[in-house]
Amino acid sequence: MSSLTRVRYLTLDSLNNYYLFKASSVLLAERTRFQTLEVLESPEFGLCLLLDGLIQVAEYDEYKYHETLVHTPLLNSENPRRVAILGGGDGCALREVLKHREVEHVDLVDIDKRVVEASEKHLRSINKGVLRSRRVRIHFCDGRKFISRRKNTYDSIIIDLTDPVDGGPSILLYSKEFYEMVYNALKPGGSFITQATAFQSRQYRRIFWTVRKVFGNAVPLHVYVKSFCDDWGFVMSLKPWTRLRLPPEDFKKVERRISEKVRGRLRYLNGKTYFSNFTIPPEEEEMLVKPVKEIRDGEALGKKSSGGGEPVSLSWVFK
Numbered sequence: 410m411s412s413l414t415r416v417r418y419l420t421l422d423s424l425n426n427y428y429l430f431k432a433s434s435v436l437l438a439e440r441t442r443f444q445t446l447e448v449l450e451s452p453e454f455g456l457c458l459l460l461d462g463l464i465q466v467a468e469y470d471e472y473k474y475h476e477t478l479v480h481t482p483l484l485n486s487e488n489p490r491r492v493a494i495l496g497g498g499d500g501c502a503l504r505e506v507l508k509h510r511e512v513e514h515v516d517l518v519d520i521d522k523r524v525v526e527a528s529e530k531h532l533r534s535i536n537k538g539v540l541r542s543r544r545v546r547i548h549f550c551d552g553r554k555f556i557s558r559r560k561n562t563y564d565s566i567i568i569d570l571t572d573p574v575d576g577g578p579s580i581l582l583y584s585k586e587f588y589e590m591v592y593n594a595l596k597p598g599g600s601f602i603t604q605a606t607a608f609q610s611r612q613y614r615r616i617f618w619t620v621r622k623v624f625g626n627a628v629p630l631h632v633y634v635k636s637f638c639d640d641w642g643f644v645m646s647l648k649p650w651t652r653l654r655l656p657p658e659d660f661k662k663v664e665r666r667i668s669e670k671v672r673g674r675l676r677y678l679n680g681k682t683y684f685s686n687f688t689i690p691p692e693e694e695e696m697l698v699k700p701v702k703e704i705r706d707g708e709a710l711g712k713k714s715s716g717g718g719e720p721v722s723l724s725w726v727f728k
Contacts (some may be wrong), residue, residue, distance in 0.1 A: 428638040430454065436531055441523040443578045444571070448531045454636050458499050458532060460524070460571050466499045467636035468535055474641060476678040477632045477686055478602060479505035482565050482645055483512075484666055485654045487598035489564040490514070495552035495582065497569035498524035500536030506567070507539055508672045515545045516563075518556075520578060522549045553582055559594040566591050568603035573612070573709075583616055586706045588623040595648040602630075608642035614696060617644050619703040626650040629697060630686045632677075657684040 430451055437448040447459040455468030479502050483489045490513045494502050498519035506515055517540075519525055525547060529540050540547065548555055552570070568591075570579040581587060583603075591601055601624070605616040608631040621627040624646035634641045647654075655666055660680030667675065689697065 432457075437527055439523070441521050443521045446521070446523055446527060448527055456532065456535060457636070458524075458528065461574065461577060463572060463574075464636050465571070466501055466532065466535065470634055470636050471501055471535065472676045473632050474604075474634050474637075475501045475505050476675055477630060478502055478569060478604060478643060479567060480509075480667070480671065480675065480678050481630060481643070481683070481686065482567060482600035482602040483509050484663075484670060485645070485647065486565045486600040487654070489600075491563050491596075492516075492565045492567065493518065493556065493559075493563045493594070494567045494569055495519075495556065496571065496579070497567070499528045499532055500525075500540045501532075502567060502569045503542075503545060504536050504539045507542060507544060508675075509670055510672060511670065513544065515542075516548060516555075517545055518548045518550060518552045520549065520551055525549075553587055553590065556587075556594050557590045561596050562594050563599060564596055565600045566595055566602075568601075570604065572606050580709045581706065583619070584704045584706045584709050585619050585623060588620055592623055592648060597648060599648050600645065601648070602643055602645040605642040605644045607637075608640040609693065610642075611701070613642040614699075614701050615704055617642075617697060618701050620644045620646055622703050624648065624650055628653065628687065629689055631689075632682075632686055655683075657687040660684065 430453060432449040433452050434450045435447065436450065437446065439446050444461045449457055449459070451457055453469065457464055457468065458466040483492070483506065489509060489511050492506050492512055493516045494506065495518050497503060497517060498521060503515060503517055506512055525540060528536060539545065556566070568582070570582050571577055573580045573583050595601060603616065603620065605613050607613060617627060617629055627644050627646040630643040630645060631640050655663060657663065663680040663683045667678065
């Protein structure tokens with residue numbers, strides 16, 4: 410373990426600006442078959458996991474991201490017994506899924522076995538050891554191939570992938586063709602959510618309109634994550650699209666549903682924060698209602714990593 414204080418890239422904001430932070434110790438640093446994997450400790454953010462130089466999990470505030478990502482779709486699913494998580498090898502989204510009383514089985518699909526192994530070893534204090542749960546089956550394979558073979562299988566599908574950056578491993582999991590596979594894998598009455606990068610970025614709007622094209626409609630969500638240095642965006646939809654089953658305006662109903670469905674106490678999500686996640690500033694709403702070009706496989710393939718083991722260039726792909 411190194412005691413040398415180092416400076417690392419933290420993340421990109423919606424304008425492709427880099428932010429820096431200090432690391433007090435580096436617990437792991439390696440190049441896997443797919444990406445650069447690092448686990449470190451930060452005086453400000455605590456225990457952190459980074460992939461290709463971008464923070465994926467920070468002990469300081471990961472719960473805001475993961476509670477929004479997981480509980481929002483599960484609370485809007487008719488009967489979330491069977492769930493798929495694509496990505497999420499750190500186990501934090503899984504931790505939140507397993508809090509739901511109705512969930513019987515979870516398929517966690519991550520292409521990089523080393524991320525799961527590192528998270529089991531170094532992040533147990535954060536993920537609570539859920540990667541070894543009997544309700545979970547972990548698949549080390551390409552998420553796109555996995556989901557393409559499932560039809561009407563899941564009550565909820567949660568996309569917790571790395572960002573689509575130049576040469577990264579997740580680029581082909583943000584396209585119209587991929588979301589069609591996701592739609593087909595959902596049962597009627599099911600819910601879907603994807604992390605969708607910085608909320609104010611053009612890339613976010615392209616993901617939003619791509620999901621909307623496939624599902625018939627979609628809803629934007631966002632939450633500020635300090636360790637990401639940005640207001641982070643999500644896109645959610647339902648099969649078939651009707652309307653949200655848990656309207657955000659009814660604070661008491663939201664808190665009653667959380668109490669009925671979720672074991673234990675949530676640190677972030679309650680009636681008020683659930684409402685705030687769906688509240689879109691007027692200037693952003695004006696931008697979102699303007700259609701933009703959907704993301705297609707052909708565009709993504711032009712950015713796909715060759716698998717040569719070189720670090721990626723940290724810039725948004727779908728501009």
